[in-house]
Amino acid sequence: LSLFYGASAVKIAVCIKRVPVMEVKFAITADGSRVDEAGLKYDVNDFDLWAIEAALQLKEKNGNVGEVAVISLGPDAAQEQIRKALAMGADRGVLLQADRIPADGLAIARALAAEIKEGGYDLVLFGRIAIDSMNQMTGPMVAELLDLPCVTNVFKLDITGTTGRAERALEGATEVMEFPLPAVLTIDDGLNKERLPSLKGIMAAKKKPLDVKPAQLGDAKVTVHKMALPPERAAGRILGDSSAAVPELVRLLQTEAKVL
Amino acid sequence: MANVLVFAEVRGGDLRKVALEAVTAGRALAELSGGGSVHALLAGDAGIGAKAASLAQYGADSVLVLEHAGFTQYNPEALAATVAQQLGGGTYGYALFSATAQGRDLSPRVAAKLGVGLAADLTGFTVEGGSVLGQHFNMNGKVVATLALAGTPALLSVRPAAFQPAEAPRALATTAITSAVDPSASRVKVVELKLGNTGKLDLNDAPVIVAGGRGLKAPENFKLCEDLADAFGNAAVGATRAVTDEGWRPHSDQIGQTGRNVSPNLYVAVGISGAIQHLAGMRTSKTIVAINKDKDAPIFKIADYGIVGDVFEVMPALIAAVKAAKAQG
Ligand SMILES: Cc1cc2nc3c(=O)[nH]c(=O)nc-3n(C[C@H](O)[C@H](O)[C@H](O)COP(=O)(O)OP(=O)(O)OC[C@H]3O[C@@H](n4cnc5c(N)ncnc54)[C@H](O)[C@@H]3O)c2cc1C
Ligand SMILES: Nc1ncnc2c1ncn2[C@@H]1O[C@H](COP(=O)(O)O)[C@@H](O)[C@H]1O
Numbered sequence: 001l002s003l004f005y006g007a008s009a010v011k012i013a014v015c016i017k018r019v020p021v022m023e024v025k026f027a028i029t030a031d032g033s034r035v036d037e038a039g040l041k042y043d044v045n046d047f048d049l050w051a052i053e054a055a056l057q058l059k060e061k062n063g064n065v066g067e068v069a070v071i072s073l074g075p076d077a078a079q080e081q082i083r084k085a086l087a088m089g090a091d092r093g094v095l096l097q098a099d100r101i102p103a104d105g106l107a108i109a110r111a112l113a114a115e116i117k118e119g120g121y122d123l124v125l126f127g128r129i130a131i132d133s134m135n136q137m138t139g140p141m142v143a144e145l146l147d148l149p150c151v152t153n154v155f156k157l158d159i160t161g162t163t164g165r166a167e168r169a170l171e172g173a174t175e176v177m178e179f180p181l182p183a184v185l186t187i188d189d190g191l192n193k194e195r196l197p198s199l200k201g202i203m204a205a206k207k208k209p210l211d212v213k214p215a216q217l218g219d220a221k222v223t224v225h226k227m228a229l230p231p232e233r234a235a236g237r238i239l240g241d242s243s244a245a246v247p248e249l250v251r252l253l254q255t256e257a258k259v260l
Numbered sequence: 261m262a263n264v265l266v267f268a269e270v271r272g273g274d275l276r277k278v279a280l281e282a283v284t285a286g287r288a289l290a291e292l293s294g295g296g297s298v299h300a301l302l303a304g305d306a307g308i309g310a311k312a313a314s315l316a317q318y319g320a321d322s323v324l325v326l327e328h329a330g331f332t333q334y335n336p337e338a339l340a341a342t343v344a345q346q347l348g349g350g351t352y353g354y355a356l357f358s359a360t361a362q363g364r365d366l367s368p369r370v371a372a373k374l375g376v377g378l379a380a381d382l383t384g385f386t387v388e389g390g391s392v393l394g395q396h397f398n399m400n401g402k403v404v405a406t407l408a409l410a411g412t413p414a415l416l417s418v419r420p421a422a423f424q425p426a427e428a429p430r431a432l433a434t435t436a437i438t439s440a441v442d443p444s445a446s447r448v449k450v451v452e453l454k455l456g457n458t459g460k461l462d463l464n465d466a467p468v469i470v471a472g473g474r475g476l477k478a479p480e481n482f483k484l485c486e487d488l489a490d491a492f493g494n495a496a497v498g499a500t501r502a503v504t505d506e507g508w509r510p511h512s513d514q515i516g517q518t519g520r521n522v523s524p525n526l527y528v529a530v531g532i533s534g535a536i537q538h539l540a541g542m543r544t545s546k547t548i549v550a551i552n553k554d555k556d557a558p559i560f561k562i563a564d565y566g567i568v569g570d571v572f573e574v575m576p577a578l579i580a581a582v583k584a585a586k587a588q589g
Binding site for chain 1: 273369377397511567
């Protein structure tokens with residue numbers, strides 16, 4: 001990454017979501033309306049860690065980045081994820097407080113856009129997708145609401161002056177895009193690996209500003225009707241421990257699975 | 261009754277298979293909502309209109325054709341403005357996109373412009389009391405949410421391969437449309453499209469996927485996966501993140517949470533442990549075969565058929581056996 005602008009202090013915002021750690025067996029509440037939260041652990045959405053890392057690298061490599069702000073919409077407990085971002089090196093945090101994070105991407109995008117608009121950022125980074133909602137829509141929605149240029153699924157990025165060049169991942173192909181700043185980007189896997197917060201970073205984070213204000217959530221057009229666990233796959237069969245099992249495998253692929 | 265506008269995805273001047281899947285899904289949606297019309301929107305450089313016939317073949321009652329040099333490559337800003345303009349006219353109850361990199365870039369822009377709801381990456385849907393109920397994975401694929409989508413027009417995107425294209429021939433009817441904004445004025449521009457694996461089947465189009473993991477030990481050993489894919493004839497080769505991180509295979513071949521979502525008829529996992537992030541991208545495959553020397557590898561928990569063995573011993577035999585089975589017809 002290279003960068004940026006003339007003398008003025010550049011501002012970067014990163015939107016981060018608190019999401020459950022996925023290495024668990026999820027349960028659904030008895031009324032079938034949502035995931036049972038008992039016992040779940042939480043972390044920053046993976047893609048958002050890479051977005052934070054991208055912002056921090058821009059700041060380190062360019063003297064004129066004035067601040068990296070992280071914004072999260074979620075419950076009070078999301079302060080923990082904001083503190084993690086601050087410990088990694090972000091400068092300040094904003095919690096847009098909502099007891100429940102809605103399923104409707106546009107409702108989230110509107111609340112984030114209102115906050116971002118106030119901040120007057122030069123670059124606004126999102127993750128490609130939140131691994132809990134799997135919506136993959138918030139970044140481009142915010143861009144549209146603020147009328148900012150937007151490139152999604154960015155796995156390579158270069159910014160020179162006020163022009164950016166990004167490579168975005170398609171299925172089996174790559175699009176190379178050019179865009180002017182200010183802009184919105186959504187960050188994909190492959191751009192970087194996030195740093196771990198250092199002990200010093202964790203101490204420093206405690207003193208960094210974290211604003212808490214209510215999220216301006218409007219009407220939701222998309223709601224959860226019900227939640228369920230996908231059907232379990234029937235237990236599989238071990239056919240053998242060497243190439244001796246190959247004839248049986250081929251027979252089953254022909255007669256049972258009918259894929260050969 | 262509700263009419264459906266289907267966005268037909270084009271890459272490099274060609275219709276993608278997902279465009280036909282979207283038309284098929286659009287037909288289903290129109291029928292479920294009491295029998296409306298399906299219109300497809302097809303945008304590209306001069307001459308793209310020639311592709312309208314396949315859309316009609318799969319059930320588009322009418323094709324809105326937008327031909328302009330400014331749409332030779334994906335032009336997100338001008339397309340979003342144009343799709344929003346078409347939807348703003350009151351003709352449509354729904355707009356349907358493919359849940360691809362392109363469709364998932366375009367549809368949120370349109371939703372935000374119109375202030376309407378978007379339910380993304382649906383694997384199926386019904387219509388109840390005039391509103392769509394769509395199945396959408398949550399939690400990395402470990403939970404299925406049924407989303408209710410209110411308002412008009414309502415936007416949805418469908419997961420690649422969730423709907424198989426079904427012919428439903430209509431007489432070809434096309435209408436030329438123009439861009440809602442000057443397409444050369446877009447701030448974001450595609451300056452290059454790099455096609456990977458040209459001439460090979462894309463992971464989302466392949467009925468069979470042979471995926472390799474770190475158990476293959478070295479990049480040259482992916483020849484075993486290539487050879488098995490060739491033996492099947494209709495197969496593509498995928499990889500785990502361990503493999504793409506090593507640079508053994510391109511990032512675009514990565515399957516999983518941070519890579520591609522696939523659901524082929526047959527998924528053969530070769531030397532793959534089955535980490536949760538990998539399973540997130542392939543667990544909906546119809547039949548899963550795993551070859552791994554560790555009997556406790558988590559991949560065996562979701563595999564229909566497993567061989568606990570050394571890939572270098574098992575794969576040559578499997579390649580030969582599949583070739584022989586194919587030769588017999
Ligand atoms: C945020 C995040 C996102 C991620 N996203 C993805 C993703 O999208 N996709 C993905 O794949 N991973 C992803 N990962 C990585 C994932 O956690 C695993 O590390 C990865 O999938 C492991 O790849 P593997 O199975 O090839 O390698 P390993 O886990 O090393 O497994 C290799 C397997 O090969 C077997 N083996 C070794 N030698 C032989 C032999 N001779 N014969 C037979 N079997 C043999 C071993 O028993 C072992 O089970 C992600 C991780 C994180 C933290
Ligand atoms: N509640 C939230 N708070 C802050 N950022 C969010 C929130 N939800 C989504 N985002 C951002 O939008 C990205 C995509 O989320 P989604 O559209 O839900 O898949 C995430 O990676 C975050 O960067």
